[in-house]
Amino acid sequence: MTHPILEARSLHVSFNGVKAADDVSIAIHDGEFLAIIGPNGSGKTTLLNICTGYIRPRSGNVLLDGHDITRLSPRAIARRGVARAFQIPQLFSAQRVIDNMMLALAGTDGLWSAVQPLETARRRDEARALLDLVGLADDADRISSTLPEGHRKLLDIAVALALKPRLLLLDEPTSGVSALERFPLMEALMAALRQRRITALFVEHDMDVVARYASRVLVWNAGNIMAEGRPDEVFSNAQVRQRVVGVA
Amino acid sequence: MPTIIAAAAVLVIALLPVAAPWLQFVLTLAIAKGFAALGVAVLLRAGLISIGHAMFFAASAYAVAFLARAGVNDLGLLLILSVLGGALVGAVAGSFLVRYRAIFFAMLNLAVSMVFYALCAKLYGVTGGTDGKPVPVPAVFGVVLGEPAFKSVLFYLSLGLMVLVGLAVQRYLNSPLGHALSAVHTNEIRLEYLGIPVWAVLLIAYVVSAALAGLGGAIAGFAIGRVVPDFAFWTASGHLVLIAVLGGIGGVPGAFIGALFLELLHSAAVTVTDSWNLIVGMALIIVIMFMPKGIYGLFARKEATGL
Numbered sequence: 001m002t003h004p005i006l007e008a009r010s011l012h013v014s015f016n017g018v019k020a021a022d023d024v025s026i027a028i029h030d031g032e033f034l035a036i037i038g039p040n041g042s043g044k045t046t047l048l049n050i051c052t053g054y055i056r057p058r059s060g061n062v063l064l065d066g067h068d069i070t071r072l073s074p075r076a077i078a079r080r081g082v083a084r085a086f087q088i089p090q091l092f093s094a095q096r097v098i099d100n101m102m103l104a105l106a107g108t109d110g111l112w113s114a115v116q117p118l119e120t121a122r123r124r125d126e127a128r129a130l131l132d133l134v135g136l137a138d139d140a141d142r143i144s145s146t147l148p149e150g151h152r153k154l155l156d157i158a159v160a161l162a163l164k165p166r167l168l169l170l171d172e173p174t175s176g177v178s179a180l181e182r183f184p185l186m187e188a189l190m191a192a193l194r195q196r197r198i199t200a201l202f203v204e205h206d207m208d209v210v211a212r213y214a215s216r217v218l219v220w221n222a223g224n225i226m227a228e229g230r231p232d233e234v235f236s237n238a239q240v241r242q243r244v245v246g247v248a
Numbered sequence: 249m250p251t252i253i254a255a256a257a258v259l260v261i262a263l264l265p266v267a268a269p270w271l272q273f274v275l276t277l278a279i280a281k282g283f284a285a286l287g288v289a290v291l292l293r294a295g296l297i298s299i300g301h302a303m304f305f306a307a308s309a310y311a312v313a314f315l316a317r318a319g320v321n322d323l324g325l326l327l328i329l330s331v332l333g334g335a336l337v338g339a340v341a342g343s344f345l346v347r348y349r350a351i352f353f354a355m356l357n358l359a360v361s362m363v364f365y366a367l368c369a370k371l372y373g374v375t376g377g378t379d380g381k382p383v384p385v386p387a388v389f390g391v392v393l394g395e396p397a398f399k400s401v402l403f404y405l406s407l408g409l410m411v412l413v414g415l416a417v418q419r420y421l422n423s424p425l426g427h428a429l430s431a432v433h434t435n436e437i438r439l440e441y442l443g444i445p446v447w448a449v450l451l452i453a454y455v456v457s458a459a460l461a462g463l464g465g466a467i468a469g470f471a472i473g474r475v476v477p478d479f480a481f482w483t484a485s486g487h488l489v490l491i492a493v494l495g496g497i498g499g500v501p502g503a504f505i506g507a508l509f510l511e512l513l514h515s516a517a518v519t520v521t522d523s524w525n526l527i528v529g530m531a532l533i534i535v536i537m538f539m540p541k542g543i544y545g546l547f548a549r550k551e552a553t554g555l
Contacts, residue, residue: 052441073440074437074440074441075440075441075443075444075445078440078441078442078443079443083441084441090435090437090438090441091434091435091438092427092430092431092434092435092438093434093435094430094433094434095427095430095431095434099427102424102427103424103427103428103431103442103444104442106424106427107424107442107443107444108443109424113424114423114424114425115419115420115423115425116423116424117419117422117423118422118423118424118426118427119422159438159442163442163443
């Protein structure tokens with residue numbers, strides 16, 4: 001096994017006495033597509049918030065490539081190659097879809113580009129290629145607030161991909177996406193991740209998606225890791241089937 | 249706004265003083281206030297309302313008066329140095345003000361500007377107190393002009409700067425920095441997750457807006473020939489916000505359209521009645537109620553994200 005890109009060690013987090021992480025340690029390795037499943041409110045999104053610097057654990061550490069990033073801001077962590085797509089899409093709602101993309105692309109450019117026009121041929125082409133990847137090419141000139149929820153979700157993922165991350169954290173990437181679009185989106189996403197050598201961690205409730213695309217599954221329950229392993233191993237665990245998947 | 253309409257509007261403004269010389273002063277002052285309102289409008293893009301930008305307007309006007317007294321006697325140099333002075337004050341104030349949002353940002357700007365106003369009014373030995381400081385007529389490229397000729401030069405210089413600075417601000421708003429500024433208003437969290445420092449984006453915008461207000465203040469100082477503490481009073485700051493909203497924050501021309509509309513309306517109203525405030529107030533109510541995007545919105549209605 002390669003060295004972990006991201007490692008969380010002995011995390012403790014609680015909100016009003018409810019434990020969201022109770023001495024939890026996880027690691028995600030280069031090239032993995034790690035799924036985190038678990039009941040609502042079990043602390044899955046909290047883990048993403050900690051790993052991206054949005055909240056700080058009461059104790060424990062988060063290491064990126066062996067360097068402690070526990071106290072860094074989301075901005076500093078993003079600049080180290082960690083991107084995030086949110087459960088509720090986080091977009092610039094008053095701006096066009098393509099402007100959302102180009103601003104993300106500009107964020108990775110140098111200081112001088114900050115005073116150049118946002119819309120350059122290179123950025124426009126890159127933005128359109130990514131929008132094409134998630135099936136939003138026809139919506140490029142729409143104001144993003146006018147997109148249906150599923151498309152907003154896709155745009156949020158495309159924005160995260162535009163940052164050219166090494167590690168992508170996805171919070172329920174298929175929620176809000178129609179059943180018809182779900183698997184084509186995941187196929188496109190997986191292809192992009194493989195092509196760009198992006199490691200990914202995703203929180204997901206759709207077990208079909210997890211079974212099909214995750215290389216490893218981690219079951220989170222009440223602030224603890226209940227089970228961990230390959231999808232077939234995890235889904236054959238009777239306790240997981242009963243308490244998380246909802247099948248006896 | 250199509251370029252041809254903008255060019256025609258600038259041409260009309262340039263010719264107006266030929267037909268009605270008394271308009272020259274009104275238009276110069278309107279352009280000066282337009283610069284300051286543009287500074288306010290820049291911050292409004294990030295959803296930040298400053299009720300204290302008259303401070304930078306006054307700071308640069310005082311800078312002109314002090315520099316002139318210190319022996320600097322060239323219009324160009326005085327404008328550059330005074331605008332830099334305004335930007336410097338903006339950098340100092342902005343470094344802590346941009347950490348605040350919404351009502352806190354508005355009130356802190358107001359508070360800081362009122363401290364500045366109080367200093368201008370009370371430090372009689374330095375600022376001349378409520379009498380203010382005179383702003384002498386400077387040389388233009390080494391040529392000493394009489395006051396009427398200088399005021400004409402100032403008007404056309406202001407008009408030229410309105411076009412050039414307006415284009416520069418439009419360029420800034422079209423850049424990633426400008427788009428990031430608008431993005432602060434809609435989603436600050438996402439901006440941080442893009443690796444873009446919100447604090448820096450806002451500080452740059454604040455300094456730009458202070459410099460714009462400073463440019464307006466310097467021009468107003470030259471046009472009036474005197475700078476007084478009232479330049480920095482809170483009602484002057486409120487006036488700038490009013491101009492920005494009235495003109496429309498959807499584009500750079502909005503601030504100048506608002507300033508020209510308000511100054512011309514005011515000039516016309518005072519010739520009709522002593523209760524000119526009533527006319528100005530009624531006009532404002534009409535514009536605000538029926539033109540939510542300001543007067544500029546009438547021209548830019550079809551532009552989705554036009555500047």
